[in-house]
Amino acid sequence: MGFRKVAELDALRDGGVTGVEVDGVPIALFRQGNEVHATHGICTHALAFLKDGYVENGTIECPLHQGVFDIRTGRALCAPLTQDLATYAAKVEGGDVLVDLE
Numbered sequence: 001m002g003f004r005k006v007a008e009l010d011a012l013r014d015g016g017v018t019g020v021e022v023d024g025v026p027i028a029l030f031r032q033g034n035e036v037h038a039t040h041g042i043c044t045h046a047l048a049f050l051k052d053g054y055v056e057n058g059t060i061e062c063p064l065h066q067g068v069f070d071i072r073t074g075r076a077l078c079a080p081l082t083q084d085l086a087t088y089a090a091k092v093e094g095g096d097v098l099v100d101l102e
């Protein structure tokens with residue numbers, strides 16, 4: 001399917017996280033200046049939406065048990081996490097945020 005528009009850059013808070021849904025899949029978008037990173041939107045530990053988490057220094061802290069993931073690589077950085085988060089290719093074009101879910 002390739003890249004498709006999922007948001008407008010201006011709608012994303014710089015340094016924050018925004019949740020969107022693409023084909024029923026929850027996605028977390030992380031804006032860092034004019035760059036955006038995309039991960040799966042649900043924690044790998046239990047059912048918590050990362051859009052409600054806390055972004056700091058390139059990481060997202062889960063709102064439920066404070067597990068921390070790297071937002072670029074999806075790597076699980078601490079307990080209680082044991083599984084990395086899926087990441088997706090993302091890019092910004094003409095003010096649009098595009099994500100490739102494959």
Ligand code: FES
Pocket residue numbers: 043044045046047048062063064065066067080081
């Ligand atoms: Fe995210 Fe437990 S649900 S750390």
